[in-house]
Amino acid sequence: MPRSSLFALVLPVVITVAACSGDDPSGGASSGGTSSGGTSGTSGTSGSSGSSGASGASGSSGSSGASGSSGTSGSSGTGGDGGTGGDGGTTPPGTGLFPSTSTFYQDITAAPVDAAWPTIRSAVDALGGWGTGAIQMNFEFHVLRADAAVVPRTFTQDPNNFFVGECDTAPIPVPPGGAMEAQNDYTCDIGNNDCHITVIQGNRLYEGWKATINGGTATGTPFVSGCVAIWDLTKDYWQPVAAGGVFSRGDHCGSADAGGFPIAAMLFTADEVAAGEIKHAIRFIMPNDRIRKDVYVHPAVHAAGSGAQDVLPYGARLRLKAATDLSKLKPWAKVVAKAMQKYGMFLSDGGNQALTGAADKFTTAKWGNNLTQDDLGALKFGDFEMVEGGARIPKSGNCPHVVLTK
Secondary structure, X not given: OOOOOOOOOOOOOOEEEEOOOOOOOOOOOOOOOOOOXXXXXXXXXXXXXXXXXXXXXXXXXXXXXXXXXXXXXXXXXXXXXXOOOOOOOOOOOOOOOOOOOOHHHOOOOOOOEOXXXXXXXXXXXXXXXXXXXXXXXXXXXXXXXXXXXXXXXOXXXXXXXXXXXXXXXXXXXXXXXXXXXXXXXXXXXOOOOOOXXXXXXXXXXXXXXXXXXXXXXXXXXXXXXXXXXXEEOOOOOOOOOXXXXXXXXXXXXXXXOOOOOOHHHHOEOHHHHHHOOOOOOEEEEEOHHHEEEEEEOOOOOOOOOOEOOOOEEEOOXXXXXXXXXXXXXXHHHHHHHHHHHHOOEEEEEEOOOOEEEEOOOOOOOOOOOOOOXXXXXXXXXXXXXXXXXXXXXXXXXXXXXXXXXX
């Protein structure tokens, strides 16, 4: 798993594709980068006193703005296309996937800058800034929707990438016609790729890493997966908790992303961008030497990385500075940039292509020349700033997650 983000627009689709770039949840590099991670270590004391930074989100389910209506995953839409078995839910991943109070929908326009930002910026710039030198976008994640007729199926745990006690074991619904990250079907070379599988069924989000199904079909065998994280879409996991409480999946617990996040919540789609607004935070990744080793800040709950103490911790929320000149950006690129000014982006995994958008295979709008991987290349690392992250939490091996078995 990598232990180591869709919109208010109603989409009559069965499967939404999302871009991936993550590394091994325990710390390997994502697509576009070389693997350098390891298994999650036990070093570091628990130090779980960090502030959660999750209260008071502004966006609501799929519609802009104010608090109030809880935006849980809509599974009620019309039937899916292409016989894929999806339910064509009206609320795609991203805005409204989780309740409106969740941290992804929080307007951080006025949030204070983290005191360590000048040091972090200098250190990361010295290492080359973004992973490819210039900021790039990746569009490879498929977010699949399975209707109630799709019966979840068991999978075989990949012993090298499944972490007992930290990863969920419940069966996963696999809708016909879907695909793993960056693939055209369910077959994926897990030895050389991240191979995420992301499926929404009802109020559940299933995310797996290092997943493949022999033959590429939904019914093929065997179905193998690394770490799987199952999320309840009616729940805000990121509110502050009392001492002894469990924040998110639990401090020191990974997911299908190294930072312990739900990936689908931060993927942006062509339909969202075409509609003119992204209403949630975005997922971003960095090379492992620019990520502080085994230290995170909430809302992340897990860490990897290989960097020194003066670089970015997992969970860092960067905001594009308000004064940044966006006038020369293409219209679609400007939509993404404005979202980064209002909602920011969370450091979620390791790799080179910084921003993760969804693939357009099952969306109405298409990326095409409207938005290409290099269209935000003018934005430098120094055009961003890290908002206050709270306490730095050293990763330990003490994950309190209660494994979901059904």
